[in-house]
Amino acid sequence: MKILKQCRLEALVRLMKAATDFQKASTTAYLRRLVSRAIKEARGWNVSAKIVVRLKFDDRIKLVEVRKVVNDKLMGVYIPSCLMEVARSTVRIVWVKNPSVADMLHNQRAFAKVDVSICMCADLPYPKVGGHVQVRLQDLTGMHPLLCNANNIPKLTHLDREGLLIQEIERSVQSWANWRGEKIHVTRQEATKCMIGGQQCKEKYLDPREVRQVKSALEGLVLTPLDMTPGETLVLCPKVYYEAMMETFVLSPGYVIETDTEEKIFKRMKDEAASEGLQQVVRWDKKGKICNAYVMPKHKDLSRYKPNGICPTYSEPTDMFSKLPHEDIIEDVDWALEYHRSKGRQLVRVNTKGKGGTFGRTMGDDHWRTIDMEDIGKYVRWELRHTFTKATGVILRQAIGIPMGKSSSPILTCLMCAYAEFWFLQSLGRLRKDVFGMRLMNDVSIVIHQNGKKLTPVEEIKRRFETCYPDNLCLKRTDEGEGIWDFLGTTMNIDPIFPYVRCIQSAKDEESLWQEERWEFKCGQSYRSWGSKEQKSAVVSSFLQRIDRNTNNRAAIPRRVLSVQRELRIKEFLAGFLKRMLKRFARGRDDIWSWTYEWLYG
Numbered sequence: 001m002k003i004l005k006q007c008r009l010e011a012l013v014r015l016m017k018a019a020t021d022f023q024k025a026s027t028t029a030y031l032r033r034l035v036s037r038a039i040k041e042a043r044g045w046n047v048s049a050k051i052v053v054r055l056k057f058d059d060r061i062k063l064v065e066v067r068k069v070v071n072d073k074l075m076g077v078y079i080p081s082c083l084m085e086v087a088r089s090t091v092r093i094v095w096v097k098n099p100s101v102a103d104m105l106h107n108q109r110a111f112a113k114v115d116v117s118i119c120m121c122a123d124l125p126y127p128k129v130g131g132h133v134q135v136r137l138q139d140l141t142g143m144h145p146l147l148c149n150a151n152n153i154p155k156l157t158h159l160d161r162e163g164l165l166i167q168e169i170e171r172s173v174q175s176w177a178n179w180r181g182e183k184i185h186v187t188r189q190e191a192t193k194c195m196i197g198g199q200q201c202k203e204k205y206l207d208p209r210e211v212r213q214v215k216s217a218l219e220g221l222v223l224t225p226l227d228m229t230p231g232e233t234l235v236l237c238p239k240v241y242y243e244a245m246m247e248t249f250v251l252s253p254g255y256v257i258e259t260d261t262e263e264k265i266f267k268r269m270k271d272e273a274a275s276e277g278l279q280q281v282v283r284w285d286k287k288g289k290i291c292n293a294y295v296m297p298k299h300k301d302l303s304r305y306k307p308n309g310i311c312p313t314y315s316e317p318t319d320m321f322s323k324l325p326h327e328d329i330i331e332d333v334d335w336a337l338e339y340h341r342s343k344g345r346q347l348v349r350v351n352t353k354g355k356g357g358t359f360g361r362t363m364g365d366d367h368w369r370t371i372d373m374e375d376i377g378k379y380v381r382w383e384l385r386h387t388f389t390k391a392t393g394v395i396l397r398q399a400i401g402i403p404m405g406k407s408s409s410p411i412l413t414c415l416m417c418a419y420a421e422f423w424f425l426q427s428l429g430r431l432r433k434d435v436f437g438m439r440l441m442n443d444v445s446i447v448i449h450q451n452g453k454k455l456t457p458v459e460e461i462k463r464r465f466e467t468c469y470p471d472n473l474c475l476k477r478t479d480e481g482e483g484i485w486d487f488l489g490t491t492m493n494i495d496p497i498f499p500y501v502r503c504i505q506s507a508k509d510e511e512s513l514w515q516e517e518r519w520e521f522k523c524g525q526s527y528r529s530w531g532s533k534e535q536k537s538a539v540v541s542s543f544l545q546r547i548d549r550n551t552n553n554r555a556a557i558p559r560r561v562l563s564v565q566r567e568l569r570i571k572e573f574l575a576g577f578l579k580r581m582l583k584r585f586a587r588g589r590d591d592i593w594s595w596t597y598e599w600l601y602g
Contacts (some may be wrong), residue, residue, distance in 0.1 A: 004038035010082045012039050016047060042218055045083060049177035055168050057095045059530055060154055065194040066093055066169065069186060073173055078180040102150035104211045105233060108241070108282045112294035115393040118244035120220040132237035133221060134302060137214075140235070144306065146206040148212060149522045151231040152231055152529040155205035162191040205530050227306040228299035228508075231522025236297070242392065244305040246573040248295050249391035258388065258395040261363045262290055265395070269386045276378050281371060291405070299521075324401050326384045328470050329412055332419040337373045347372050383408060413441055418470075424468035428461065438487070445487045447494075453540035490550050505550040510563055519570050527573040537551060540568070540581045548589065557594045565600065 012035055019031040036047045053070060055061060071088055072336060079087060084518065086539035121133040128134065146152045166186045173184055215223075229261040249255055258265065265295035266288075275283045295305040307319070340359070341346075350357045364510055387403040389396050402409050402416075417439060425432050434449040434456055446465055450456045466475055479485030483494035491506045509511075522538065522572050525531065547560045552564035579601050586593035 001038060004035060005042040007038075009039065009045075013047075013082045016086075017565070019386055045080075046177040047083070047086060048089070049175060049469045050574060051087065051176045053091065053093045053169060053172040056095065056156060056158075057530065058158075058161060059099055059532070060161070060196045061165065062194055062196060063093050063287055066165075067091060069169060069190050070173060072190075073184045073186070074183070075110070076184065076566075077173075077178075079178060081539075082223065088267070095535075098153050098156050098530060099208075100151060100153045101211055101533060102225065102230070102233075103241070104154075104208065105150060105215055106223050106225060108222055108294050109292065110297070111222050111238055111241055112240075112245055112391065113292050113393060117238035118395070119237055119239040124221075126235065128301075130240075132240045133232070133235060134237065135235050137235055143214070144206060144210055146526055146528055148233075149231040149529075150225060150233050151525045153525070153531055154204060154208040154211055155530040158206055162188060163286070165177065165194060172588060200342045202588060224294075225296055226294045226299045229521040229523060231524075232299075234302065235298050238338040241295075244295050244297075245293075246394050249389070249396060250304055250306055250394055250411055251291055252398040254387075254398065254497055255396040256399045258397050260395075262395070265290075265386075265388060267495055268384075272385075273382060276382060278375060278382060279381055281375050281379050282382070288391050288397060290388045294391075314533060319343060324416065324470060324473065325402070329384060329402065329416060330377075330381060332416045335419050336415055337377055345373070350374070362407045376568075379537065380408070380412070411439065414439075417421065417442075417444070419467045420470070424465055425595070427464055427468075429460065431456070442490055445485065445492065471511055489546075499552050502553040503550060504553050505547045505558045505560055507563060507567070509567060513563060513566050513570065515568065517566075519567065526571045527568075527577075535578075537581060538574075540564070540573075540578060544582065544585045548593070554590060554592045557592050558599055561596050561600065 004015075007015075016032055016389065019028045019035065022031070032048075039045050039047050051070065053066065055066070070091055070093075071076055074084065074087060074091075085173075117134060121128070124133055126133045126135050126140070126454050137143060146154075168186070169191075172183055218235055220238070222234075222238055222241045224234050224236060224241070224522050225236055226232045250257070260268070270284065273279060277511065294308050296308060298304040298306055345359045346369050348357055349368050349370050351368055376523045383403055383406065387398040387406065389398065389405075398404070402412050421437065421439075425435070430436060434451065436449070437444060438446070439447045444461075448456065448458050448461055449460065469475065485492055489502045489506060489508075493502050493504075494500065495502050508521045508523075509519055512518050518527065525536075527536065543564050544561070547557060547564075551557055551560065561582065568578055579597075580592075582597050582600070585598050
């Protein structure tokens, strides 16, 4: 490092480029960080800083012309010539999504913070249930079709788009870490060249004024998404929503009301972390605060509510991990730590600047930190004691269940399942070779092989599996015992012909698409949503990618693609949109894809 700081800037830039000759990406990244650090400390230039120009999406803007303007402005910035090429090659122009209908309309977070809510719908003409307003937005008369899907984005209406473009370019360049000199100026003429003048969109998009009119007409009512279909909006009386918040959080036995203020709670947390020697493990954000929880009505039963993903509830019958006592969680963690100690491992090394962990040595100490096994156990106990949330203005401490919303939540969930499944497999003895399982979080599939030469105790194995988890966790079987079940967005079935376990990519809307010709679960956008075609093409490509990756019964692929075509037609996509994407996707893949293209469009 001392020698690097003494080198000329041109030589250091050449070293940055030479680092890409190494085979491993991790080696390249490590060496580039060393050279970049030397340049910053010795010369004051941040080579890793990129110029990111963020533009609100508008189909009239020509990105090529914007890049030319940015490159011209860089020529007026004081920067060494050897860094100019690096700076111009790292310019990134990205679209910023405009506010969606949900951003403009949904207000459940504001009502979740209110201490008390009263009925506001006595004289309103909207449909009611139990004396209070409760109606889906799409069932109200006069609603724009695009307004009924909260994921859609209204068209941007800005009176001076050239002026806004000037501000966006100037702000982006001047926020660059290496910017030196006077304030740059983008002229009106330069901004006009970046626009397609005299052309207007012929398609009918959603006007933001229509969204604001609906919001004004429904003022005082709760506008909240549904749990399984965030694009659908439910209009609800504030009193009903307040009672759901109280029952789900404040009155739930899974939470304890805290009387201290946030400042006192945070001080107590810091003091306990310091007393247990966890200062190096616990990262403290001075700007952090306790988040507010909210609930969403269930899609199939509007009288039931599901807490948002940050703060689950103890009383909710479908949230199984919120019922897990903290003693069981600690027991699972101690089991995992003791397992590694038995292997002679006393510490783990993690990379704070990226992904990855190791029990052994790494190639350098750059951003790597060592954590003792004992500190990991202390940290989990500390975090379980300090999981807080807010509901209706009340601070609550989660006393039961996985600390939802934190980074440790999925880890502890999988660890708890692994602990139970380990002892389940241990209890089977030689029968372990006849059992195969797959699990992601709380979704699990188990397949039992029946050997023809001997009688496999299938019922006994299933009974042991169903009872391997803690008593307060309830497993719900989703198949009917016929060898067909849904798992992680796929339909799986047992077949006597190879492959014996068949997997077919499915969609939540498949039944409604073919039987009712409607889009029931609104988890995407319509074609008329105000956004770039590249983004919409990426969505269609992801559909095809999931079908190709998750379907081992290749003969079922054409039917899956046909379902995608039907869904896109209901979303008002152009007829040739999928045709163009499918033709490009089929190149270099299985023959079934080219055959599917010929079958649909040949």
